[in-house]
Amino acid sequence: MNDKAAHQHAESHTHALLRWSDDSAHDIDETARYPLMTEAIRQILVEKGIISAEAVRRLLEQMDARSDVTGGTIVARAWVDPAFKERLLANAKEAIAELGIPEVDATQVIVVENTETVHNVVVCTLCSCYPRMVLGMPPEWYKSKAYRSRVVRAPRAVLKEFGTELADTVTVRVHDSNADMRYLVLPMRPPGTEGWSEDALAHLVTRDCMVGVTVPRVPAQAPAVE
Amino acid sequence: MSPAAASPRRFESGDRVTVAYTHPPGHRRIPYYIRGKSGLVERYCGAFPNPEELAYGFDGLPARHLYRVRFQQIDIWPVYDGKAHNTLDLEVYEHRLSPAKEDAS
Numbered sequence: 001m002n003d004k005a006a007h008q009h010a011e012s013h014t015h016a017l018l019r020w021s022d023d024s025a026h027d028i029d030e031t032a033r034y035p036l037m038t039e040a041i042r043q044i045l046v047e048k049g050i051i052s053a054e055a056v057r058r059l060l061e062q063m064d065a066r067s068d069v070t071g072g073t074i075v076a077r078a079w080v081d082p083a084f085k086e087r088l089l090a091n092a093k094e095a096i097a098e099l100g101i102p103e104v105d106a107t108q109v110i111v112v113e114n115t116e117t118v119h120n121v122v123v124c125t126l127c128s129c130y131p132r133m134v135l136g137m138p139p140e141w142y143k144s145k146a147y148r149s150r151v152v153r154a155p156r157a158v159l160k161e162f163g164t165e166l167a168d169t170v171t172v173r174v175h176d177s178n179a180d181m182r183y184l185v186l187p188m189r190p191p192g193t194e195g196w197s198e199d200a201l202a203h204l205v206t207r208d209c210m211v212g213v214t215v216p217r218v219p220a221q222a223p224a225v226e
Numbered sequence: 227m228s229p230a231a232a233s234p235r236r237f238e239s240g241d242r243v244t245v246a247y248t249h250p251p252g253h254r255r256i257p258y259y260i261r262g263k264s265g266l267v268e269r270y271c272g273a274f275p276n277p278e279e280l281a282y283g284f285d286g287l288p289a290r291h292l293y294r295v296r297f298q299q300i301d302i303w304p305v306y307d308g309k310a311h312n313t314l315d316l317e318v319y320e321h322r323l324s325p326a327k328e329d330a331s
Contacts, residue, residue, distance in 0.1 A: 059323050108271065110294075123256045151316060152259065153303050172312045174299075179292055179317035180274045 001096035042079070053102065067136040068207035070101055071184055074111075074134060075210065076201035079189045089113055092184065107133065112175060113186045114215070119170050120185045122178040123151045131182035135207055142211065150177060162213040185212040192218040233278035235320065241327040243269045245293060245318055253281035258321050260314075264326040265297035268315055276319065290318040300301030 045051045052085045074096055078085035092109040109131060112120040123131065125148050130138040141147050155172045159165070166172065175183045184199040187209045191202060208214045239257060247262030255277055270293055277285025299312040 069294055125259075126255065153299075153306075154308075155312070156308065172308075174312075174314045175313060176257065176260075176316035179271075179277065179319070180256060181271055181292075181294070182315055 001192040024063075060114065063132070064137065066132055066134075068134075068205075069202065070136075070226045071131070071134040071207070072202035073198075074099065074101070074184070075175075075205045076198045077185055077202055078111075078186055080198055085113075085119050085186070088186070107131075108135065108181050109184060110181050111184045111186050112173070114188050114212070116188075117169070117171060118173055119159075119166050119212065119213040120173045120183075121151060121155055122175045122177055124187060125150055125152055126176075126178045127151070129177040129182060131184050131210075133182075134184055134202060135210060139207070159213060162208070166215050185210050187212075190216050190218050229273065229275060229287060229289040229320065231291055233289040235270060235273075237267050237320070237325075238276055239267050239269055239290075243267055243318075243323045244326045245295075246322045251305060253277070254278055254298070255317075255325060257300065257316070259302060260297065260318075261325075263297055263302055265295040265301070268294040268296040271317060276321075278319075292317055293320065293323065294318075295323075 020168065041049075042056065046053050046056070051071060074088070077099060078088050078168070084095060084098070086109050087098070092111040095111075096109065114120055116168055123142075128148075129144040134136070147158065152174055155174050156166060159172075177183050185204060189201070196204075204216045204218070206214075206216070207218045236251055242264060243266075244264040245256060245260050245262060246275045249261075258276045270291065273289035273291050280286040291321055295318050296313050298310065299314055300306050300310050302314060308322065
């Protein structure tokens, strides 16, 4: 990495830190009062030797390394192991710990299951609460006022904009993640995946499937059965 | 581990509850759209330090009981043209809940 790239790299981490320390994360202005205050505090703490720049960098790297592959791994296991699925729905935190996925924070997780008759979709109307420990950083649209205000009252219309059309007979269950719980949608295993390896299944389950704005689909060019 | 709450919890799964219709100033965890609405307790989530106090630097103790409450969409919105079976679930702290009045909704 050359100097310029290294600088840009460091800068993008700093920005990520500012986002998460500022409640106006949905409308980012890096010269606003709170981002500036956060950056000033970070610099002072580093200068006084209370935290190190390396520790901040490492933490941001760990945060950025979380991704929806973790969520996909959990879903795939639930698809192939009915007993695990039962435990996951009863107590997600304990079941996820079984898989050796390190607990990144003390947040509680609730897994909600899609069925032929129920479709779940997750939002946080108050801010942008998101199961980052299993899905990584939330997409920009998840934090947008448009998604947050519309999906609670017109979920079908919003799902349709995501290309997801549900029969009228399906109950749409919106989960407003407004307090201490975080939600992960367990989608239905799509037809045509019989005999797939757990790993192949895990990669079929993307972020948006686990937020509930879409469902897993087998690509037209399906991977060969492993 | 959840910190101990000061008092035993008041509600069980299946209880019909009403969210307080109040407008206190400051950082509150009750979206405006759900104030005054009634639904069924879906599950008890545990006791957590009160986020409404954590937001101001207090310790949020004693911990407050948190419930997930399931509302019918048709009970929430003044104008709703969707199906009656659609729901919205959200978490409400016990101090914002009271037993639903039978004639409330």
